[in-house]
Amino acid sequence: MxxxxxxxxxxxxxxxxxxxxxxxxGVLAAAGADGGVAVLVGLLVGLPVGWGLLTHVxxxxxxxxxxxIDSVRSFQAQDFSVRLAVTRHDELGQLVHxxxxxxxxxxxxxxxxxxxEVLLDSIMENTPMAVVMTQDSGRVVYANQAARxxxxxxxxxxxxxxSDVMQxxxxxxxxxxxxxxxxxxxxxxxxxxxTYHVAQRSFLLNTQRHRLCMVKRLTRELNRQExxxxxKVIRIFSHxxxxxxxxxxxxxxxxxxxxxxxxxxxxxQGMFDTVExxxxxxxxxxxxxxSFVRLPAPQRRGVPWRGFLESLSTLVEFQVHGExxxxxxxxxxxxxxxxxxxLLKNSHEAGTPPGELVVLVDPLPAGAARVSVxxxxxxxxxxxFRNALVPFxxxxxxGSGVGLPLSREIIEAHGGRLRLQQREGGGMAxxxxxxxxxxxx
Numbered sequence: 001m002x003x004x005x006x007x008x009x010x011x012x013x014x015x016x017x018x019x020x021x022x023x024x025x026g027v028l029a030a031a032g033a034d035g036g037v038a039v040l041v042g043l044l045v046g047l048p049v050g051w052g053l054l055t056h057v058x059x060x061x062x063x064x065x066x067x068x069i070d071s072v073r074s075f076q077a078q079d080f081s082v083r084l085a086v087t088r089h090d091e092l093g094q095l096v097h098x099x100x101x102x103x104x105x106x107x108x109x110x111x112x113x114x115x116x117e118v119l120l121d122s123i124m125e126n127t128p129m130a131v132v133m134t135q136d137s138g139r140v141v142y143a144n145q146a147a148r149x150x151x152x153x154x155x156x157x158x159x160x161x162x163s164d165v166m167q168x169x170x171x172x173x174x175x176x177x178x179x180x181x182x183x184x185x186x187x188x189x190x191x192x193x194x195t196y197h198v199a200q201r202s203f204l205l206n207t208q209r210h211r212l213c214m215v216k217r218l219t220r221e222l223n224r225q226e227x228x229x230x231x232k233v234i235r236i237f238s239h240x241x242x243x244x245x246x247x248x249x250x251x252x253x254x255x256x257x258x259x260x261x262x263x264x265x266x267x268x269q270g271m272f273d274t275v276e277x278x279x280x281x282x283x284x285x286x287x288x289x290x291s292f293v294r295l296p297a298p299q300r301r302g303v304p305w306r307g308f309l310e311s312l313s314t315l316v317e318f319q320v321h322g323e324x325x326x327x328x329x330x331x332x333x334x335x336x337x338x339x340x341x342x343l344l345k346n347s348h349e350a351g352t353p354p355g356e357l358v359v360l361v362d363p364l365p366a367g368a369a370r371v372s373v374x375x376x377x378x379x380x381x382x383x384x385f386r387n388a389l390v391p392f393x394x395x396x397x398x399g400s401g402v403g404l405p406l407s408r409e410i411i412e413a414h415g416g417r418l419r420l421q422q423r424e425g426g427g428m429a430x431x432x433x434x435x436x437x438x439x440x441x
Contacts, residue, residue, distance in 0.1 A: 065092075071099055080107035129216045134162045136209040150215060162213075172417050173198075177213065184218075184385060185419035186408070193412065194219050197386060218386065244278040251275050295406070298332035298413050302437070305329055305361055305369075312337060316344045318357045318373075325363035330437040331414055339407040343373045343430050346403065350377025352427065367436030376427040385420070407432075 067084050074082040080103045084096045124131055130147035134140050143157035151157065151165050166174045176183040176198050183198045195218045202211050251271045258267055305324040312318075329336075340359070347357050352375040360372040408418045415435035423429050 068095070068099065071103070075103065075106065078110070080104075080110060129214055132157065132162065132165075132213045132215075134211045134213070136211075138162050140165065141210070147215070150217075172419065173215075176419065176421070179421070180211070181421050181424060182385070183419055183421040186412075186417050188417075192219075241282070244282040248275050248278055295335075295409055295413065298335050298410070300330050300332055300414070302328040302330055303333050303336075308333060308337075309359065309361075312340055316341055316348070317354075318344055318359050319355060320361075321358050322360050322362070324361050325369060327363060327367050329361075329369050329434060330367060331434050332410075335410045336414070336434070339410050339432070340371075340373070342403040342407055347373060347375035347377055347428070350375060350379070350428070352377040356427075364433065364436075368434060369436075370431060370433050372429060372431045374423065374427065374429050376423075376425075379422055379426055379428055380420075385422070 071082045071084060083100050083103060087093070124144045127144065128146055130150045131144045132140060132147045132151065133142040138161050140157045140160050140162055143152070148154055148157055151169060153168070157165055166177050169177065170187045172185050172187045173196065176185055180200050182200065184195070186193050186195050197216045197218050199214045200211065202209060204210070251274055255268055255271050258265065305328065308329070309320055344357065356376040358374040360374065362370045364370055411418045411432045416433040418430070418432045421429040421431070
């Protein structure tokens, strides 16, 4: 159908009104009426005709404009189902067509987003990782089933202040969540030690600052990895034993033959040296790994902090920040020294600049203490962080992978807990607690 513009319609109305006025004026003038009277009568006839025609033309336009307004308001209310019938072939008809097309596109996009949200919500609700999202005000706006079970005893968390939710958590978990940083830590629950990994991020959602907290229980995964690691260790032991025992067996056989041939006795010394070298290597290899499984019970005694750290500073360089507790610590000095030496050496090997390696000792109630080793090294990648406490896992070429797991065993034997955290600005914070005199053995 031929398109008639809105401007053309208005022009036709004006033209008809002018034509009616001119016709009446011409008729009266031909009849001998005064010119002024003829014009006045012509206007009196032409204006009502024009007004009537204009009203006839504008009525459907007014209805259509009201429909357009209602449609836009529906879009503002996120209702994209409203459609207008297209019966016009002018600019308003084109506008209605575009508005309907935009509504179809928005409705399809909304349906796609809704389906993705349903899928994402289903995934999040069934993931074993606890996920909590809070607004900048600290109120929980989302928590999946794992988060409700872990942090809220299965109860609804939305609408509650996250600070109130954390009050019901174990102390170790609460301290990590309050710091707002990534961490790896252990919690004793019903006689069982559970290991958790916490990742926390801030982001903007609808121009508002939000915080996402994800807590993953690693105990089962670590146990599975430990089984795989033990299989690997058995293969390593078998390889090392064969590498040493095979040449030793061969050399012993050769030595027996030479023993009956005095003229070749001078070759025995070289054979004995090789046997000694292989046995020494094998002994060192076994001792290094045996240290992880033969940890003796700690002999806890009162240890003044100042003297203990001063003696440690002669072995490895670090700075002591803050005031040391007046109350002596209560621990096995040799074992805790071993822990700190391992942590401090790891920090140096991670590239911590001189003067940036810090030890803090904070007193806790009942004579307990919290010791922190803070560095500004390269930190840990995600895979390193998750596997840091797995025995025999190491990214170092010459590393044995027993340092951190052995440190954790020592700390837990003292009734404490070991925690690893990524530091804001780079580096690591390794913190452990030591029970007071009245706790533990």
